[in-house]
Amino acid sequence: MTVHVLSHAIQRGSLVFDYMSVHDTPRGAAVFRLEPHIERFFHSCGLMGLPLSQSHDQLRAAICETVRANPGAKAVKMSAYFASIEIDVVPIDTHVTIAIAAYDPKADISDRLARPSPPRPQHLKLWIEKERANRREDILSPQAKVSANYASPMTAKARAKAAGYDEIVLVDEDGFLAEGPTTNLFLVSPAGELLTPAAEKVLHGVTRSSILELAKAEGIPCRETQLVPDALLGAAEAFLTGTSAGVWPVESVDGVELGEVCPGPISTRLRDRFRRVATGEDAEFAHWLTPVGA
Numbered sequence: 001m002t003v004h005v006l007s008h009a010i011q012r013g014s015l016v017f018d019y020m021s022v023h024d025t026p027r028g029a030a031v032f033r034l035e036p037h038i039e040r041f042f043h044s045c046g047l048m049g050l051p052l053s054q055s056h057d058q059l060r061a062a063i064c065e066t067v068r069a070n071p072g073a074k075a076v077k078m079s080a081y082f083a084s085i086e087i088d089v090v091p092i093d094t095h096v097t098i099a100i101a102a103y104d105p106k107a108d109i110s111d112r113l114a115r116p117s118p119p120r121p122q123h124l125k126l127w128i129e130k131e132r133a134n135r136r137e138d139i140l141s142p143q144a145k146v147s148a149n150y151a152s153p154m155t156a157k158a159r160a161k162a163a164g165y166d167e168i169v170l171v172d173e174d175g176f177l178a179e180g181p182t183t184n185l186f187l188v189s190p191a192g193e194l195l196t197p198a199a200e201k202v203l204h205g206v207t208r209s210s211i212l213e214l215a216k217a218e219g220i221p222c223r224e225t226q227l228v229p230d231a232l233l234g235a236a237e238a239f240l241t242g243t244s245a246g247v248w249p250v251e252s253v254d255g256v257e258l259g260e261v262c263p264g265p266i267s268t269r270l271r272d273r274f275r276r277v278a279t280g281e282d283a284e285f286a287h288w289l290t291p292v293g294a
Contacts, residue, residue: 015079053096125165127167128168169232176197176226178201186238190236195225218269
């Protein structure tokens with residue numbers, strides 16, 4: 001499959017996507033929280049004005065079929081885009097093409113670069129990006145997983161990595177903590193409460209919602225609220241969440257170490273519980289996994 005270099009998706013950044021993980025479980029390969037991912041995909045397309053002709057059931061079946069056709073896949077990326085050549089910002093041809101890829105990100109990157117991919121750090125050195133605000137809701141909704149939403153974080157993260165940091169967290173237009181380029185932020189207050197930025201200003205991450213539910217199941221007090229940068233700098237623990245990251249502990253923020261040990265006790269509990277759920281070892285949340293079948 002090819003896409004024209006002058007297509008609306010490439011020239012205007014209008015491609016909508018969703019990304020989900022695949023895990024080996026006692027019931028075979030299974031997609032983690034498939035339904036919320038499909039719901040978010042439809043919501044993003046609605047926000048961006050991409051009319052889908054496919055149903056939820058059709059996309060669900062297509063995803064499972066794609067995973068079955070690619071044994072060993074660890075991830076699925078589903079994209080919706082205007083493939084036609086368009087001069088104006090509003091496309092005349094509103095046909096939406098759907099593409100689904102199931103693959104192993106690490107293997108594919110290694111093959112493409114002809115060398116092993118660099119190991120991901122176990123603990124993060126995080127930088128708070130204070131000069132560049134997270135995307136504004138009146139321009140592009142933070143709930144839309146559209147390619148244009150990632151241009152600004154791309155340059156901000158590149159600058160932070162050049163300075164020796166692993167990842168960034170952005171602030172919103174009011175100066176409150178928001179999210180990473182592809183992750184959500186959690187922190188543990190000195191009093192032991194799990195906190196995360198309010199949902200209105202961030203992408204509704206599927207892993208984010210999973211951690212909120214797992215925290216309740218673990219009896220960990222948790223709350224969504226506005227957070228100033230100093231709350232992160234003074235946190236006892238912090239971690240990022242995402243489809244690729246899972247629960248990713250933060251070692252330091254702006255060069256200042258957090259807490260006494262990394263990962264901290266709450267980060268460890270949630271990371272380990274999340275891993276058990278994702279691999280099908282936790283019966284309480286077995287419904288979060290969709291086996292793709294033989």
